[in-house]
Amino acid sequence: MQLSSIRPIDCDIHLAVPSTRALVPYLDDYWREHVIRRGIDGDNLELSAYPPNAPLNCRPDWRPQSGLPGSQFEQVRDHVLEPFQPRFAICNVLHGSQIMFSEDLSAALCRAINNWIVAEWLDRDPRLRASIVVPAHSPDLAVAEIERRAADTRFVQVLMLAMTELPLGRRQHWPIYAAAERHGLPIGIHAGSSFRHPPSALGWSSYYIEDYVSQAPGFAGVLNSLVTEGVFNKFPKLKVVLIESGVTWLPAHFWRINKTWRGVRAETPWLDRVPSEIIREHVRLTVQPFDEPPEQAQVETIIEEIGSDEMLLFSTDYPHWHFEGTDAVPHGLPDAMLTKLLVDNALATYPRLS
Amino acid sequence: MNVTVMDRKPEVINQSFTGFIDCDVHPFYKSPDEFDAFLPERWREHRRSIGGRTRQGLAKSTGYPRMSPGAGQRMDAWPPDGTHPGSDLPFMQQQLLDLFDVSYGLLAPLVGGAGGERNVEFGSAMATATNEWQLARWCDPDPRLKAAVMVNIEHQTAAIAEIEKRAGDRRFAQVQIPPRGLEPLGRRRYWPILEACAANGLPISLHLGGTSGHPSTGGGWPSFYHEEHPSYVQSMQTLVTSLVCEGVFEHLPNLRIVLVEGGFAWLPALCWRLDKAWKRLHAEVPFLRQKPSEYVRQHIWVTTQPIEEPERPRDMLSTLEWIGIDRVMFSTDYPHWDQDDPRYAFKVPLPEAWKRRIYRDNARALYGLD
Amino acid sequence: MSRHIVATVDEISPGTCKIVTVKGREIGIFHVNDEFFAVINRCPHQGAQLCRGKLLSRLDSPAPGEYRLTRQGEMLRCPWHCWEFDIRTGQSWCDPDSVHARTYAVEVEPGATLAKGPFEAETVPVTVEQDYVVITV
Numbered sequence: 001m002q003l004s005s006i007r008p009i010d011c012d013i014h015l016a017v018p019s020t021r022a023l024v025p026y027l028d029d030y031w032r033e034h035v036i037r038r039g040i041d042g043d044n045l046e047l048s049a050y051p052p053n054a055p056l057n058c059r060p061d062w063r064p065q066s067g068l069p070g071s072q073f074e075q076v077r078d079h080v081l082e083p084f085q086p087r088f089a090i091c092n093v094l095h096g097s098q099i100m101f102s103e104d105l106s107a108a109l110c111r112a113i114n115n116w117i118v119a120e121w122l123d124r125d126p127r128l129r130a131s132i133v134v135p136a137h138s139p140d141l142a143v144a145e146i147e148r149r150a151a152d153t154r155f156v157q158v159l160m161l162a163m164t165e166l167p168l169g170r171r172q173h174w175p176i177y178a179a180a181e182r183h184g185l186p187i188g189i190h191a192g193s194s195f196r197h198p199p200s201a202l203g204w205s206s207y208y209i210e211d212y213v214s215q216a217p218g219f220a221g222v223l224n225s226l227v228t229e230g231v232f233n234k235f236p237k238l239k240v241v242l243i244e245s246g247v248t249w250l251p252a253h254f255w256r257i258n259k260t261w262r263g264v265r266a267e268t269p270w271l272d273r274v275p276s277e278i279i280r281e282h283v284r285l286t287v288q289p290f291d292e293p294p295e296q297a298q299v300e301t302i303i304e305e306i307g308s309d310e311m312l313l314f315s316t317d318y319p320h321w322h323f324e325g326t327d328a329v330p331h332g333l334p335d336a337m338l339t340k341l342l343v344d345n346a347l348a349t350y351p352r353l354s
Numbered sequence: 355m356n357v358t359v360m361d362r363k364p365e366v367i368n369q370s371f372t373g374f375i376d377c378d379v380h381p382f383y384k385s386p387d388e389f390d391a392f393l394p395e396r397w398r399e400h401r402r403s404i405g406g407r408t409r410q411g412l413a414k415s416t417g418y419p420r421m422s423p424g425a426g427q428r429m430d431a432w433p434p435d436g437t438h439p440g441s442d443l444p445f446m447q448q449q450l451l452d453l454f455d456v457s458y459g460l461l462a463p464l465v466g467g468a469g470g471e472r473n474v475e476f477g478s479a480m481a482t483a484t485n486e487w488q489l490a491r492w493c494d495p496d497p498r499l500k501a502a503v504m505v506n507i508e509h510q511t512a513a514i515a516e517i518e519k520r521a522g523d524r525r526f527a528q529v530q531i532p533p534r535g536l537e538p539l540g541r542r543r544y545w546p547i548l549e550a551c552a553a554n555g556l557p558i559s560l561h562l563g564g565t566s567g568h569p570s571t572g573g574g575w576p577s578f579y580h581e582e583h584p585s586y587v588q589s590m591q592t593l594v595t596s597l598v599c600e601g602v603f604e605h606l607p608n609l610r611i612v613l614v615e616g617g618f619a620w621l622p623a624l625c626w627r628l629d630k631a632w633k634r635l636h637a638e639v640p641f642l643r644q645k646p647s648e649y650v651r652q653h654i655w656v657t658t659q660p661i662e663e664p665e666r667p668r669d670m671l672s673t674l675e676w677i678g679i680d681r682v683m684f685s686t687d688y689p690h691w692d693q694d695d696p697r698y699a700f701k702v703p704l705p706e707a708w709k710r711r712i713y714r715d716n717a718r719a720l721y722g723l724d
Numbered sequence: 725m726s727r728h729i730v731a732t733v734d735e736i737s738p739g740t741c742k743i744v745t746v747k748g749r750e751i752g753i754f755h756v757n758d759e760f761f762a763v764i765n766r767c768p769h770q771g772a773q774l775c776r777g778k779l780l781s782r783l784d785s786p787a788p789g790e791y792r793l794t795r796q797g798e799m800l801r802c803p804w805h806c807w808e809f810d811i812r813t814g815q816s817w818c819d820p821d822s823v824h825a826r827t828y829a830v831e832v833e834p835g836a837t838l839a840k841g842p843f844e845a846e847t848v849p850v851t852v853e854q855d856y857v858v859i860t861v
Contacts, residue, residue, distance in 0.1 A: 056634040163573035170577065171789075199572045200592035201585065202538040206600060209635040210538075213595045213627055214572060217588035221571030221581070228580040230788025246627050251669075252619035252662070256584050259663045262818040263692060263806040264421055264580045269783035269791065271580075274818065276665065291627040293676075301672055302623075307665065321634060421806050429803030430776040692805055698770040 006339060009346035009353065010089040012243050012286045012315035013080055015121060016052070016068035017095050017113060020045050026115035031108040045096030045109075049161075049192035049215075054208060059321040069319040073124055080318045081127060083326050087343070088353055091121060091130040092159055092190060092243065099161070099194035103138035107145065110135050114149055122154045129353065131159035131188045139175040146176070150183040156352045157186050157241065163193035163218045169225030174234065181235045184351045186284075189222055191215040191244035216246040216291070220253050223279060227257065230270045232282045239349055241284045244317055246291040247330075251305035254279070280308045284349050286315035287341065288322045290330035299332030313349065314342045371713035372455040374696055375723065377657045378561070378614050378685035379450070379459040379499070381492050382440035388491070389466060392483035400476055406467040409567030418582040422691045431689035439689035443495055450688045451498055454696060457714065458723055459499045460527055460685075461488055462561045462614060468504045469532040470565045477506035481516055485526075493525045500721070502530035502559055507539075507547050514550045521554035527721045528557045528612065532564030533586075533593050540593075540600030548606055557610040557655075557720060560593060562586040590616035591624050594654060598628060601641040603649040610720060611654050615687055618656040619664070622676040625650050651678060655720055657685035658712065659694040667701040679708050683717045731857040736760070739797055741775050746861055751848055753857055754779065754811055756797050761811045762859050763800060764846035768816070772804040774845055779811070800845070814845035 017023060021041045024032055035041050050057055058069045062079050070076060080089055097109030110133045117130045132149045134142035142158075149155045158180045166172055168189065180187055192215060198204045199214045219242050232238060254276040261275050271278075293299055306312075316328045333341065347353055383389070390398045411417060420426030424439055431449060433442035440446065451459060466484035471477030481504040488501035503520045505513035520526045529551045531539065539548075539560070551558050563586075569575040570585040590613050603609060628646035636642065642649075656677065664670050674682055687693040696713065704712070717723065730744045736755040743752050743765055750765035752775025767774040778801045781793040799808045799817070808817040849860045 054635065055637070056631065163571070166574045167571060167576050167581070168573065170574075193572055197569045197572060197574055200538075201534045201566050201568050201570045201589045202592050202596065203536055203566055203568050205538045205592070205596055206541060207638055209631050209638055210592070210595050210599050212631050212635070213599075213624070214588075214592045216624070216627055217591045218572045220588055221573050221576070221585060224581040224584055225571075225573070225576060228576075228578050233788055246623075248626055249620060249623040251664075252617075252623060252673075255619055255662050255664050256587060256617055258665070259660065260580060260583050264578075264583060265818060266421065266780075266783055266801075266806070266808070267578055268580050268785075268788075270785035270788045272785075289630065291623060291630055293622065293626050298622075298672075298676065301669070305665070305669055422803075429778065430773060695770045695772070695804075 006342050007085050007087045008314045008342040010080065010084060010086040010316050010318075011241070011313040011346055012288070013076065013089045013091055013318040014070050014320070015076070015091045015093050015117065016071040017093060017116065018067055018071040023097075023109060023112040023116055026112035026119070027108060031112070047094055047096050047099070047192065048195060049211065050094060051208060056212065056321055058319045062319040073121065076318070077125070080316060081125065084316065084328070086127060088127055088129050090156060090350070091117065091128055092188065093117065093131070093133055094190060094192065095133070098133060098135060099137070099164070103135055103141055106135035107138060107141035110145055111148070114145065114155075118152065129154050129156045131155070131157040132185070133159055134176070136160045136173070136176065137165050139173055143175050143179045146179040146183065146185070150185070153352045155185070156350045157188040159188045159190060161192050161194055162189050162215065162222050163197070163199070165194070165196045167225035168222050169227070169229030169231050171229065174231070177231060177235045177238055181238045186239040186241050186349055188241045188243050189219070191219070193218065215244070216249050219245045220249065223253065223283065224257060227275045227278055228268050228271065230268065232278050233270050239282055239284065241286065241313065241349060243286045243315070244289060244320075245285055246289055247285050247287060247312070248291045248293065248302050250285070251302060254305075276307070280311065284311050284313050284345065286313045286317070287330055288315045288317040288328065289320070290322070292330055292332065296332045299330070300334070303333060303337075309337050309340050310345055310348065312337070312341050313346050371696070371709050373457045374454060374684055374713035375457050375717040376450070376459045376686050376688070377612070377683045377717055378462050378659060378687045379446075380440050380464055380688065380690060381461055381488065382438045383465055383487075384437045384441045389480065389483045389487055391490075392486035393479055397476060397479040406480075407472045408467060408470040408565040409472060410565045418579040420579060420691065426691045428689045428691050428693055443492065446688070447496065450686065451496065456498060458717070458721075460559075460717070460721070461492060461499055461501050462530060462559065463488060463502065463504060464561070464563060466504065468506050469530070471506055474506050474509035474512070478509045478512035478516070481505050481512075485516070485520065489525055497525075500527035500723075501525055502528050503556065504530055505547070507531055507535060507544055510546055513547050517547070517550045517554060517556065521556065526556070527723075528559045530559045530561060533560040533562060533589050534564035534566035534568070536566060538592065538596035540596030540598070540602050542600070545602070545605065548602060548609060552606040552609040555608075557612055559612045559614050560590070561614040562589065562616050586615070587617055587620055591620060594621075594624060594650060595628065597653075598646045598649045599639055599642070601639065603653045604641055604643060609653060612657065612683070612720070613654065614657045614685065615659060616656070617660060617662055618658070618677060618682065619662040619673050621650070621656065622673070651681075655681050655683060655716070657683050658699065659685040659687040660692045661694045661699040663701070670700065670702050671704075674708070679711050680716055682712050683720070684713045725860055727858050727860050729856045729858055733852060733855050733857060736857070739779055743775050746859065750775070751859065753850070753859070754800070756811055760850045760852055760857050762848035762850045763809070763811065763814060764848065766846075767802045767804065767807065768845060769802065769805055769807055772802050774800065774802050774809070777801045777803040780808070809845040812847070814847040816845070
């Protein structure tokens with residue numbers, strides 16, 4: 001499927017904070033001095049979920065001579081804005097600031113990241129939009145940051161990591177969802193872990209490839225939590241976007257959670273309809289990476305089994321390496337889906353884009 | 355209501371293949387003291403005084419209670435004497451083995467606590483005791499029942515010794531290892547145990563459950579059983595990932611793995627994801643000489659229960675094809691609440707050749723049964 | 725259609741069930757509160773003996789964490805997979821069939837929240853005549 005002349009909305013590109021030092025000007029006086037005093041400005045706060053030099057995490061022709069990919073505006077302009085001509089590109093920043101154990105330090109650094117996003121990106125190009133970076137493990141401080149940014153409609157989403165300290169449906173997180181719903185902000189749940197826990201119930205696996213693959217099961221746990229805890233009952237206008245989930249695991253997930261619901265509903269009686277319907281209504285998925293089956297017929301079957309043409313959102317996942325050239329639309333998707341995939345579903349999901 | 359209701363026959367979509375092999379049957383004890391007969395005095399005393407200790411807060415129950423009494427039993431499977439479902443052989447014969455003329459039933463003991471026991475000496479003693487108990491209470495009285503070699507994999511020498519002791523005893527069909535352990539099963543520290551299984555021609559059964567002590571999801575502990583039940587799927591997925599990516603199958607080309615009670619519809623998408631990731635990250639795991647999906651195809655079997663219920667029943671057929679009809683083996687999970695009845699489990703007609711394989715021939719070949 | 729006396733009213737204590745065989749089919753006769761109901765003893769899901777299940781209340785929950793019992797003892801839970809059926813109508817609580825997920829419209833009874841689906845437990849009309857429980861089949 002070619003992009004043709006439709007200008008898409010890219011629902012997932014990654015800006016990289018070039019260094020912790022780059023955030024220093026965006027901290028308030030107290031935290032600036034604090035961070036410098038402790039040498040945190042010299043600490044590398046990369047997330048272990050995304051080693052920047054791993055082949056998956058940067059397409060070779062997007063890798064800069066020096067520095068992190070996606071850390072300079074010119075890179076994003078040359079690699080995404082020019083070739084794809086998006087109407088909008090939603091910027092997701094993944095950085096260790098979001099997971100520092102001290103809630104206060106985490107909140108201060110997240111605030112600095114959001115300041116940096118505004119000054120060096122959103123103010124630079126009218127096509128750029130962004131997710132609000134928050135300390136999800138501190139709901140009160142996360143809500144304060146959401147309230148601080150809500151008036152700037154270039155912030156279109158609240159960003160959370162898929163695997164943190166508590167499953168994301170747990171009630172401790174609900175103030176975040178209340179604030180997001182109030183401001184018409186979807187929750188963007190991004191693949192990855194803060195590794196407060198091992199990547200699965202099995203414990204600590206050896207390899208990065210295992211961590212990467214287990215991000216998809218991680219999303220299953222997220223959905224089970226959001227649905228069974230009744231997040232969508234409590235926040236009926238809330239939308240959730242699963243970012244970089246892989247997509248094709250979704251039908252088998254539907255079947256299993258529906259089956260469980262029929263027998264276990266009595267434990268969670270607020271679930272008055274089948275979970276797959278709840279998910280189809282409230283949850284969206286970015287399409288890259290797309291864990292595609294080897295055969296076209298299988299892709300078609302999976303899309304039918306997903307059972308909705310409103311769930312998938314176009315994304316390049318720049319600079320992660322999932323496709324060559326501009327071949328960003330997964331192969332085998334029905335042509336009839338194209339406009340919805342590229343534009344309409346994003347407009348429906350992110351009201352602030354209109 | 356009219357007469358047609360009374361005349362309506364129950365809808366049997368697939369006449370069960372009588373003589374099927376049930377790949378997941380759960381025996382239970384009438385009293386935990388039954389293990390004492392097979393324990394040395396030192397461990398009998400230990401069992402009475404300290405007792406079993408696993409990596410969880412509750413000593414004797416799960417923190418995710420099930421939906422029916424007896425920690426999730428079929429409500430009509432309580433034997434006439436009121437003892438626990440699965441504890442009475444005549445009743446099991448009546449409700450399962452004789453009712454369906456079962457050829458073989460593969461036992462998956464979830465009693466004894468051997469696998470998850472923190473005191474690894476005690477765990478190994480309980481493993482031996484549970485193995486003797488299976489023979490005495492189940493396999494010798496009814497040779498249709500095949501035992502699983504229980505081991506505690508945190509005690510390497512004891513586990514290997516137990517495997518070697520039982521190897522060649524055809525009453526044992528496989529080695530049972532809990533999928534949720536201290537570390538993912540593919541890790542090298544467990545390889546000597548995996549080697550012993552492979553060397554002795556014993557498949558490894560990974561029956562869901564177990565208390566690793568790690569949260570059930572990578573994102574922490576869920577609140578509800580409603581989440582815990584499907585979280586086992588995530589454990590199976592990461593287990594397959596570990597076994598493949600660590601190169602276990604490259605190292606042990608004749609090792610066979612059975613995923614029991616984990617469902618199966620998730621397996622194709624996991625393989626697609628593994629292959630895609632491997633395409634980029636193969637330099638990290640250079641010892642893998644094939645695509646991950648090929649290792650899965652060669653080494654992994656799945657049992658059917660809890661049967662998947664696609665929204666469009668016919669999608670069962672493509673799902674089974676994508677996994678491989680020769681890799682799927684029927685199981686009831688008797689006497690648990692979510693067990694499957696062989697007559698009604700599949701909601702779509704299966705081709706005859708598929709039924710033969712799924713209900714019987716695949717298990718017969720895998721386990722070397724007559 | 726014919727009428728069959730299946731029990732005396734005293735025989736089946738409240739909250740319990742008597743299983744009878746009429747015209748070759750097993751039927752469970754339930755005494756619920758002050759009424760009698762009859763259900764064919766077969767779960768439409770996987771054929772379990774539905775009438776060996778448990779009578780429970782309907783659970784309503786206006787919001788997560790809020791739990792209310794209504795219609796005490798009027799839901800029959802299958803002894804196997806715990807599917808719940810309205811003892812009055814046989815209607816399954818959970819919608820098990822979503823063949824056309826996108827276009828399937830869930831119909832909701834006014835004033836109630838049961839999601840209807842094509843799976844129903846088969847019920848049989850019951851009357852109480854003097855001291856006898858009578859079913860019509």
